[in-house]
Amino acid sequence: MIAGLQQGANVSSLPPFPEGWFFIATRxxxxxxxxxxxxxMGDEIVIWADPVGQICIARSVCPHLGSDLGPEAGAKVVGGRLVCPFHGFEFETSGQCVATPSGAPARxxxxxxxxxxxxxxxxxxxRGLGGRPSQWQLPDVPGAGDDWTDLQIRTIRFAGHPQETSENSVDIAHLSYIHGYHNVTSDAPVLIDGPRLESRFGFSTTRRIAKLSRLTLHVSAVAHVVGLGYSFVEFQEHSIGIDAQLWVLATPVDGTLIDMSIVSRMRTLREPKRFIAGLNFLPQRMRAPIINKFIADFQIRDVQQDxxxxxxxHYVPRPRLVHTDGEIMKYRAYCAQFYADGPRCDSSRP
Ligand code: FES
Ligand SMILES: [Fe+2]
Incomplete structure (x- = not known):
């Protein structure tokens, strides 16, 4: 073994916790x-909601004498207040201590x-650099009406880094090589506006759906990357009329592992132009959940391949690129804003 060479993500020279918004859980x-x-993000946190729906995310340390505030330590939520298991201080979702067993709140x-x-x-x-407050917001997404499915969400954990996983949004070449897509096209130059990056691409893929039928899907996609923890992808499928939305949410856990959550939903099929064997007997409202599961399954399959x-x-700061690689270095220059000193990359190289 070459001296100093270790396994993959452990030798990443990327700082483990970039600035940005990172997914925690569903409401x-x-x-x-x-x-x-x-x-x-390297911290123990707790999250709860009060009866009016206000959410609190807090570091899992009691300001009184330092008890852990997780359920395993014995903390509980009572009447919307988090109650410390050590001396019973009670905290509202604002984070303020509003009661103690002696009656007096510890202001x-x-x-x-x-x-x-x-x-x-x-x-x-x-998560702000040096603890600073939010510098930008995640944008709202196009609302989904009654003709959309509920969200499907799955999370997998592996050794990795959110910059490396989000890089797939601009790494057009891997779509055909790993995932077997064909007719992969980059449909517009990558757009960057502060913390936002937009990548437009297209592809075709042939899949077996619900063990019933083989379908060739022709897809246009727009990936909206907003920081390294958040990618929102809008898909339009042109053969049978699938509109789908996908979130790819990468959250660093402890500096080595990340949780990747794949969230999807889709609109009830527009006028299917093609017969879908085995699905035509289903009521229209049941087709969307089945196809949404199919989309979620194939996104998970893609993530498992990745x-x-x-x-x-290994993170290669100076990759030796070829002209079919897409705009990898433009993406990496964009990523530098999320670190105190920037990652070690050289965006001046082609
Ligand atoms: S340590 Fe939490 S109430 Fe004392
Ligand atoms: Fe991929």
Whole structure:
């Protein structure tokens, strides 16, 4: 073994926790569990909601004498307040201590809370360089009417870095080589506006759907990358008329692992131009959930194919590129804004 050479993501020279908004949990999961604890961006955090729906994300350390505030330590949410398991201080979702067992609130005892952003029931926390407040917001997404499915969400954990996973948005070449897409096209130059990056591309892919039929899908996609934890992709499929939305949310856990959540939903098929064997007997409203599951399945399959590479790869600051690679270095120059000193990359090279 070459001296100093270690396995993949462990030798990444990228700082592990870039600035930005990073996914934590869905509102539905928070409300179902009552209190959730996560290792998130190298910190232990807790998240809960009060009866009017206000969400609080806080570091999992009590300001009184330092108890952990997770459910395993015995913390509970009672009447919308987080109750510390050590001496019973009670905290509102503002982070303020509003009651103690002796009756007097400890006014100076505040939880260390994070800024919260919610999009379509997905809860994000802000992680600022040096603890600074949010410098930008995640944009709203086009609303979904009654003809859209509910969100499907799945999360997988592996060794990786969100800059490396988001790089796939501009790495057009890998779409055909790993994922087997054909007719892959870059449909416009990559656009960058502050923390936002937009990549437009197209591809065709042939898939077996619900073990019933083989379909060739012709897809136009617009990926909106907003920081390194958030990618929102709009798909339009032109053969049978699928409109789908996909979120790819990469959240660093502890400096080595990331949680990648794949969230999808789709609109009920527009006028199908083609017969879909096996699905034609289903009522229209049932086709969308089946195809949404199909889309989620094939996105997970894609991520699993990528994960084999991501979890073993090295960050190469000066990649030796070819002309079919897409705008990798433009993407990396964009990424530099999310680090205190910038990642070690050389955007001056072709
Ligand atoms: S450590 Fe939390 S109430 Fe004392
Ligand atoms: Fe990929």
């Amino acid at each position: 539905a999961a928070v409300q179902k569990a009552g209190l959730i604890q996560r290792t998130w 100076s005892a505040n939880l260390d809370i994070l800024e919260v952003r919610e999009i379509e029931g997905l809860i994000f926390g802000w 994960e084999v590479i991501w979890s073993r790869k």
